[in-house]
Amino acid sequence: MTDKQIKFLGWLASTLAILMYVSYIPQIIGNLNGNKTSFIQPLVAAVNCIVWACYGFFKKDRDLPLVFANIPGIIFGLIAAITAL
Template structure:
């Protein structure tokens, strides 16, 4: 397998696992909404981190780094939701 193909596959796999990591916040959000509040700091920091990575990916030249953008965009939404529902 050549390097370009390997990096493409690696980017897809990394993006999928990152998305799954942030989608897993759904159970945290459900617990928060049911009254078993969790700590809001970790999901807030994750949302900030993901916002920075999405910004980096969108501003990368000469072209947008879509694997970084796609992998981190759900972290903004789910991280903020987990943080807000924990308050």
């Protein structure tokens, strides 16, 4: 694959990851409306995203698509976990 194709693939994967974590919004709304769900999966997802974001940010050649893809997972994962309690 060319460098251009690899870069496109990175940003495509980032976009899909963001969409995956934005999908927590209906769960959050349900939690706030009293239809509580388990907090475990979104909490584990948030921790996973924290680790990946740190990896992408602190490695020698920063991987910003990786960092940006995981920030929504941190935010929405924590919100979903907290509202499920």
